[in-house]
Amino acid sequence: MVNNANTNRLIVEMVLEAHLTQQQVAEQFGVSTRWVRTLLKRYRTGGLEALEPASRAPKNRPHATPDHIEKAICDIREQLTTIGADAGATTIAAHLETQGLTPPALSTVHRILRRHGYVTDQPHKRPRSSWKRFEADLPNETWQLDFTSWQLASGKEVPILSILDDHSRYLLCCKACTRADAPTLISTFIEVGNTYGFPQSTLTDNGRVFTTRIYLAEAKNGFEQLLAEMGIKQKNGKPYHPQTQGKIERFHQTLKRFLKARKTANNLGELNQQLAEIREYYNNQRPHRAVHRKTPHQAYNAAPKAQPEGVPLGSDNRLRRDIVDPTGKITLRWRGKLRKLGIGRKHSGISVIAICTGPHIRVLNPRTAEQIARFELNESKTYHPNLDRLQGFRK
Numbered sequence: 001m002v003n004n005a006n007t008n009r010l011i012v013e014m015v016l017e018a019h020l021t022q023q024q025v026a027e028q029f030g031v032s033t034r035w036v037r038t039l040l041k042r043y044r045t046g047g048l049e050a051l052e053p054a055s056r057a058p059k060n061r062p063h064a065t066p067d068h069i070e071k072a073i074c075d076i077r078e079q080l081t082t083i084g085a086d087a088g089a090t091t092i093a094a095h096l097e098t099q100g101l102t103p104p105a106l107s108t109v110h111r112i113l114r115r116h117g118y119v120t121d122q123p124h125k126r127p128r129s130s131w132k133r134f135e136a137d138l139p140n141e142t143w144q145l146d147f148t149s150w151q152l153a154s155g156k157e158v159p160i161l162s163i164l165d166d167h168s169r170y171l172l173c174c175k176a177c178t179r180a181d182a183p184t185l186i187s188t189f190i191e192v193g194n195t196y197g198f199p200q201s202t203l204t205d206n207g208r209v210f211t212t213r214i215y216l217a218e219a220k221n222g223f224e225q226l227l228a229e230m231g232i233k234q235k236n237g238k239p240y241h242p243q244t245q246g247k248i249e250r251f252h253q254t255l256k257r258f259l260k261a262r263k264t265a266n267n268l269g270e271l272n273q274q275l276a277e278i279r280e281y282y283n284n285q286r287p288h289r290a291v292h293r294k295t296p297h298q299a300y301n302a303a304p305k306a307q308p309e310g311v312p313l314g315s316d317n318r319l320r321r322d323i324v325d326p327t328g329k330i331t332l333r334w335r336g337k338l339r340k341l342g343i344g345r346k347h348s349g350i351s352v353i354a355i356c357t358g359p360h361i362r363v364l365n366p367r368t369a370e371q372i373a374r375f376e377l378n379e380s381k382t383y384h385p386n387l388d389r390l391q392g393f394r395k
Contacts, residue, residue, distance in 0.1 A: 004053060005051055005052050005053065007029065008039050008051040008052075008053075009048060009051055010029075011025055011029060011031070011036055011039055012039055012040060012043045012051065014028075015036065015040060016040075022036045022037065022040075039051060065104050065108060065112065069096070069101060069102075069103075069104065070112055072096060072099065072101060073092055073096070073109055073112050073113070074112070074113075074116055074118070076092045076095045076096065077092060077113060077118050080092070080095075082261065083258070083261050083281075084257045084258040084259070084260055084261030084262070085254075085257075085258065085281065085286060086254060086257075086286065087118075089106040089107075089109035089110045089113070090106060090287065090293060091286060091287060092109055092113075093106060093109055093293075094287035094293055135166060135167060136165075136166040136167040136306075137167065138167055138303055138304065138305065138306040139165055139167050139168050139170070139299075139300045139301075139303055139304075139305050139306065140165065140167075140196065140197055140198070140199045140200060140305040140306045140307065141166065141167055141199065141200050141201065141306040142165075142166035142167070142199060142200065142201045142202065142203050142235070143163055143164065143165060143166065143172065143199040143201075143202050143203070144163070144164045144165075144166055144202075144203045144204070144245055144247055144248040145161070145162070145163050145164075145185075145189075145202060145203075145204050145210070145248070146161075146162055146204060146205060146245060146248045146249070146252070147159045147160065147161050147162075147180045147207070147209070148160050148162070148252045148255070148256075150176070150256070150259060150271065151264070152264065152265055152266060152267065152268075152271065153264045153265065153266045154266070158176050158177070158178075158268060158271065159176070159177050159179065159180035159184075160174065160175065160176050160177070160255070160271075160275065161173060161174075161175050161177055161180070161184065161185065161188055162174045162175075162248060162251060162252065162255070163188075163189075163192055164247055164248045164251055165199075165296075165300055166203065166247060167299070167300075167303075168296050168299035168300035168302075169247065169251075169296045169299065170283060170296040170297060170299065170300035171251070171279050171282050171283050171296065172192050172195075172196055173188060173191075173192045174255070174275045174276075174278065174279045175188060175272060175275065176268050176271045176272050176275060177268075178268070180209060181209060182209055182221055182222045182223055183222075185209050185210070185223055186222055186223055186226060186366065187321065189223070189226070190319040190320075190321060190353070193318065193319060194318045194319060194320075196305075197305050197307065197317065198230060198232060198307065198308055198317055198318075198319070199232060199306065199308070200232065200233065200306040200307060200308055200309060201232060201233035201234070201235055202227060202232060202233075202234055202235065203235045203236075203237070203245060204234075204235075204236055204237070204245065205236065205237050205245055206236050206237070208221070209221070209223065210223060210224075210236070211223075211224055211234070211236050212224070213236065222366055222367075225366075226319075226353070226366070229355060229362070229364060230308050230319070230355060231308040231309050232308045233309070251282075254282070255275075255278065258274075258278045258281075259274065259278075262274055282296065283295065283296045283297045284297050317356070317357050317358075318356050319353060319354065319355055319356070320332060320353070320354040320356065321351065321352070321353055321354075322351070322352055322354060323349065323350070323351050323352070324343050324347045324348050324349060324350055324352060325348065326345075326348050326349070327345065327348070328342060328343050328344045328345035328346070328347060328348055329341060329342050329343060330343060330352065330354065330363070332354060332356070332361070334356075334359070334377050335379055337382070338382075339377060339381075339382060339383075339384060340382060340383045340384070341354075341361065341363070341373065341375055341384050341386070342373075342383065342384065342385050342386050342389075343363060343372060343373045343386060344372070344373070344386055344389055347365075347372055347373075350365060351366060352364065352365060352366070352372070353366050359376055359377040359378075360375075360376060360377075361373075361374065361375040361376075361377060362374055363375075371388070372388070373386040373387075373388055373389070374386065374387045374388045375387060
């Protein structure tokens with residue numbers, strides 16, 4: 001049926017001024033005589049303006065999103081964008097719930113954002129249904145580690161080390177460092193492991209700080225040696241295939257969006273303060289689509305933690321860096337008391353790593369990965385001799 005203002009006027013004029021019959025006009029324009037009568041009635045009632053096509057929108061919209069909800073969606077979008085946070089439909093819906101509001105369907109939230117010009121369709125992007133997700137079953141089953149860089153106000157580039165739990169997306173560490181080298185990586189890994197427990201495996205790219213398997217196949221760097229000694233499985237992505245480490249790559253995009261929304265830091269201290277604030281928000285306030293709209297903190301603490309293979313479940317598993325004192329000893333707190341471990345005077349002054357699994361202690365020289373001492377702690381004793389030395393004496 002023809003329905004535009006010009007055609008409707010012409011139909012009325014041919015009946016009223018050219019004195020054609022309604023049947024003749026209907027046949028000429030290919031419409032029904034009922035439509036011709038409708039137009040004549042509109043004209044007599046409201047004049048030419050009444051011939052404009054009427055809106056087809058329903059007069060009542062009982063299922064429409066209330067205005068205050070739509071306004072809240074737009075306000076939250078602007079607030080999240082201002083601080084550099086993810087501001088998609090899932091995140092906005094979660095923030096509506098925290099405000100005591102009932103969010104509409106995620107598709108409705110997205111349509112509201114699109115209608116107000118906050119998002120534009122990107123048909124070239126792959127649909128989410130085509131993605132293949134690989135996710136650890138338990139917290140601490142796999143940690144993803146990577147360095148990225150950020151520029152200080154002076155223009156100096158500084159490295160940032162991030163450690164992300166693969167299962168929960170919990171951000172275990174996000175720290176700006178002086179250098180992206182093995183000592184920094186190892187000391188940070190030990191610090192994080194002593195806080196959260198050590199992982200069953202790690203997943204990284206093939207950077208030299210993580211592995212030498214591509215560059216020096218027969219040798220291992222300090223990080224690889226440490227993982228091997230602890231029974232932690234090391235996994236590396238394919239070269240030039242960052243999708244394998246997609247979770248931490250995606251986090252670094254989020255991180256840089258956060259940082260761009262803030263004043264550029266002048267030094268490492270200021271940058272680490274910003275990173276601490278970002279980590280707090282990311283872990284405890286921002287719901288994550290991939291963990292069923294829980295926060296990473298909730299997802300990380302919702303299941304038992306995996307441990308390195310061969311470590312009894314629930315055992316005290318930690319690392320400690322120390323320097324052997326002039327008398328050949330190091331100290332270690334175990335079961336509430338300070339224990340003295342006799343390494344040997346010939347090792348005085350060297351830095352060591354103590355691998356502690358319950359009462360079983362192994363001490364390594366991190367430069368050579370050589371085991372230089374072994375101990376079995378006894379609750380009734382303060383001083384413990386090096387069992388490797390005692391075994392050598394007996395021989």
